[in-house]
Amino acid sequence: MTGPTGNMMDNSGFDAIFGGTRLMAILRGMGAERSLALSTTAWNLGIDVVELPIQTPDDVEALRVVAAAGRTRGKAVGAGTVVSAEHVAQALSAGATFTVSPGLDLDVVRASHEAGMLSLPGVATASEVQSATSAGLTWLKAFPASVLGPQWLTAMNGPFPQARFVTTGGMNAANAAEYLDAGASVVAVGSALEDPAQLPQLAALLGAGARR
Template identity: 70%
Template structure:
C-alpha cells in the first residue's frame, strides 16, 4: 500500500499549477519564474524527450533556490521515474493509473499522482492509499464529474488537467477540484496573470465567490 498525502503540503500555498510542456530549457525557466512571481508555488514539466529532462533539471534547481516545488509529468514508465529523481523532481504525475509506477516513485522518495477518469479507477487508487488524483482529461469529463465523484468518494482530492484555462479554472475549483493544472493554454502570455487573478490577496481561491 502506498499513499501520497505529501501533496497536502505541496499544494497548501495555492490551488493552481503550471504545466510547462515541451518549452525547452530557457523558456521553461522563464515561465517558471513568472509563475512563481505571480503566486504559483508548483510547476510540472512533462518529460518525454531529452530536452524535457534537461529543462526539468534546470527548473528543479531554480525551484529549490526559491523554495518552490517542481514535479515531473507524463511519467508512464519506470525509466521515467528514474529520470525524474535524477533530475531533482519533487513529485511525479501520470496520465493514467499504473500502480507499479506509483510504487517506484514512492520508493524513490517522490509522491506520485496517478490519473483517473472513472469511478473504478478512483476506487482502486483510494484503496491503495492514494487520495490525490489527477483528473484527465478534465475538460472532457466536465465539472459535473468532479461533483459526482465526491458523492461516493469524499476523501478524494482532485487535480484537474487537460483543457484547463483561465476561463474555466474557477468553474472547476468551485465544483470541488482542489487544484487546477494549466498546460497548453500557457502558450498565451495573458494566461498566467489571468489565472493569478483568481487568487485572493493571500494566494487562496475563494470557493464561495459567485
C-alpha cells in the same frame, strides 16, 4: 516524502506541496530556457508548483534546470507523463520532487514513492478512483479534465469524499473557476501562462483561493 511506512501508496504529502494553492503550472516540450522563463512567471504570480512532462531528452534537461531553480526558491517541481520505472529514474536524477502520470499504474506509484518522490496518478472513471483510494491514495489527477467536465468532479465527490482532484487537460483562466467550484482542489494550467491577457485572471483565482 512517502508518508507512513505502512502504506507506500499514501500520497497525502501533496497536502504540503500544494499548501492550499489552487493552481499548478504544466510546461510541456518548451525546452530549458523557455521552461525556466515560464516557471519564473508562474512563481512570481504565486503559482508555486510546476510540472514538466518528460518525453524526450530535452524535456529531462529542462526539468533538471527548472528543478534546480525551484530548489533555490523553495518551490516544488515535478515530472509529468511518468509511465514507467525508467521515467521514474529519470525524474529522480533530474531532481523532481514528485511524479505525475496520465493513468493509474500502481507499480509506477510504488516506484516513485520508493525513490522518495510522491506520485500523482491519473484517473478518468469511478473504477479507477475506487482502485486508487482503496490503495491508500488521496490525491488524483483528473484527466483529461476538459473532456470529463466539471460535473464529473461533482459526481466523484459523492462516493469518494476523501479524494482530492487536480484537473489537467484543457484548463485555462476562463474555465478554471468552474472546475474549482465543482470540487477540484487544484487546476493545472499550461499555455495560459503565455497569454498576458489570462495572467490577471489567474492572479485573481489565486487571490480568491487565499480568501476562502
